[in-house]
Amino acid sequence: MHQRIKYTHDSVEVIESKPLEGLTLAERMIHNESAPINRLHAELLSTIFALLAESWPNNYIQVDSQGDGSNSKQHLVELNWARVSHICRQWRNVALGHSSLWTDIHLDSPKWAQLQMQQCRGSPLKLISNGPLSAEGKIPLNLALTSKFKQLKRVSLLINDEETSQQVANVMFGINSLAPNLESLSLIRLNLPVVDLGMHQGEVSSFNDLLGGGSPRLHSLDLAFVNFSWTSPTLTGLTSLMLASPLQPGQ
Numbered sequence: 001m002h003q004r005i006k007y008t009h010d011s012v013e014v015i016e017s018k019p020l021e022g023l024t025l026a027e028r029m030i031h032n033e034s035a036p037i038n039r040l041h042a043e044l045l046s047t048i049f050a051l052l053a054e055s056w057p058n059n060y061i062q063v064d065s066q067g068d069g070s071n072s073k074q075h076l077v078e079l080n081w082a083r084v085s086h087i088c089r090q091w092r093n094v095a096l097g098h099s100s101l102w103t104d105i106h107l108d109s110p111k112w113a114q115l116q117m118q119q120c121r122g123s124p125l126k127l128i129s130n131g132p133l134s135a136e137g138k139i140p141l142n143l144a145l146t147s148k149f150k151q152l153k154r155v156s157l158l159i160n161d162e163e164t165s166q167q168v169a170n171v172m173f174g175i176n177s178l179a180p181n182l183e184s185l186s187l188i189r190l191n192l193p194v195v196d197l198g199m200h201q202g203e204v205s206s207f208n209d210l211l212g213g214g215s216p217r218l219h220s221l222d223l224a225f226v227n228f229s230w231t232s233p234t235l236t237g238l239t240s241l242m243l244a245s246p247l248q249p250g251q
Helices: 002-016 025-033 042-055 081-086 089-097 110-119 138-147 162-172
Strands: 059-064 073-078 104-106 125-128 152-159 184-189 220-224 240-244
Touching: 042 081, 042 089, 081 089, 104 110, 110 138, 125 138, 138 162, 152 162, 162 184
Parallel strands: 104 125, 125 152, 152 184, 184 220, 220 240
Antiparallel strands: 059 073
């Protein structure tokens, strides 16, 4: 053991005498591992990363696609706190191993959202879309609704097509829809018809019984142009309720 420690110490001294750009990959790894900050325990390092993620969250932006002659948008993520995962192998392993760092799922950046879905494991999730979903964006949405629905803590979705609307309805409406961890739900439907349930009960039954299986922690509900039943038990126990309808007074 003494010889191993001496060898490592001598190796660090040799590496420190070389310019950084001249180091091999193995030497760079030894250099990084010998840095004072990497002597911190992984739990403490992950706490630092969590504080950084809270104060410097990633940004999600849309830019016009260039050179393809279309009006399509590119969905990009501006890495802020997540840059720590690119510093060295140890930091990357710590970041990837701390599941709560990956729980803010922004569907506006589909590829990043899919990476987050792989790393979040069983942690409570926030599922957010601030704009119309692309075909790529529907992939992590489907994964979240089908395999991680009971982990959802906060959901805020902007829905502007029938496919996504029906996909959400199939999971969130019905007597088997149980959301034990859900605290906040916002569903905004744009450019889609809203049907009077009192007159068309049979035709839109899939939109009745919002979270009919129970949502004991739900305290905030925001529905815009979404069919629902006033008899739903979901409306009981709320501390915040916002509703929007296309109908004008007197209609």
